[in-house]
Amino acid sequence: MSSPFEVLGVEPDADEATIVRAYRRRVKETHPDQGGSAREFQAVKEAYERIRAGDVDSEPAADDDKPAARRAESAGGGSRDSTSGGAQDSTENRENADRSDTPASGPDADRDAATTSRVEFVNHAVLDDHGWALDDEDLFEKAADADLAPEDHGAFEVEPGESLLEAAERHGFAWPFSCRGGACANCAVLLREGELSQPADHILPEELIEENIRLSCNGEPLTDELQVVYNVKHLPRLESLRLPPGPFEFSRTD
Numbered sequence: 001m002s003s004p005f006e007v008l009g010v011e012p013d014a015d016e017a018t019i020v021r022a023y024r025r026r027v028k029e030t031h032p033d034q035g036g037s038a039r040e041f042q043a044v045k046e047a048y049e050r051i052r053a054g055d056v057d058s059e060p061a062a063d064d065d066k067p068a069a070r071r072a073e074s075a076g077g078g079s080r081d082s083t084s085g086g087a088q089d090s091t092e093n094r095e096n097a098d099r100s101d102t103p104a105s106g107p108d109a110d111r112d113a114a115t116t117s118r119v120e121f122v123n124h125a126v127l128d129d130h131g132w133a134l135d136d137e138d139l140f141e142k143a144a145d146a147d148l149a150p151e152d153h154g155a156f157e158v159e160p161g162e163s164l165l166e167a168a169e170r171h172g173f174a175w176p177f178s179c180r181g182g183a184c185a186n187c188a189v190l191l192r193e194g195e196l197s198q199p200a201d202h203i204l205p206e207e208l209i210e211e212n213i214r215l216s217c218n219g220e221p222l223t224d225e226l227q228v229v230y231n232v233k234h235l236p237r238l239e240s241l242r243l244p245p246g247p248f249e250f251s252r253t254d
């Protein structure tokens with residue numbers, strides 16, 4: 001049976017950055033939507049979770065047993081895998097470049113990229129408690145009148161070059177995430193108004209893009225004003241695209 005390190009294709013003494021890179025690559029390789037299988041995908045998720053939890057057998061496999069691509073990943077330091085994953089990544093990058101900056105609706109065409117944007121947010125977790133629905137036209141008005149906790153409704157500024165998730169964290173909010181690399185749905189938000197770029201999206205199918213689901217970890221505002229419902233990862237259609245939470249997902253930074 002393969003060790004978690006073998007599943008990810010890294011050495012047992014790999015540093016965190018190498019493990020995260022390998023994890024993102026393996027998630028993409030094994031995701032059912034990318035030609036992989038649910039069993040492989042689950043094995044990668046479990047391997048990553050075990051390494052994160054320290055629940056691992058650190059016995060290294062003999063070098064001769066390792067595919068060349070795995071050795072390259074282990075030795076590659078900060079570079080992307082250029083053997084097994086290179087061609088796939090190139091294809092994905094082209095696809096994602098097509099998606100990037102081609103928003104589904106209404107970016108400010110003349111917007112100065114150096115200006116800040118204002119993002120108003122609502123936490124999806126409070127909708128049920130109040131009997132609200134995601135498509136309520138007056139959702140944000142109702143949230144503003146409901147005296148919600150600061151983490152459940154509010155607004156903040158996003159600086160140029162900052163992702164939505166980074167801005168939320170800078171303002172002290174612990175929004176969900178896992179990979180921070182476009183390979184899961186943990187950081188997903190629903191756009192109610194405005195537009196986010198999507199420079200790295202390896203996971204969302206077209207129908208979810210069309211429904212204004214975006215990834216907050218790498219999406220940067222393309223409009224001056226946005227309204228988003230964050231923490232939508234529990235929506236049924238996103239459930240299967242989620243990964244184990246990131247190490248800081250449940251910590252609050254305020």
Ligand code: FES
Pocket residue numbers: 176177178179180181182183184185186187188215216217218
């Ligand atoms: S895509 Fe995984 S955290 Fe954003």
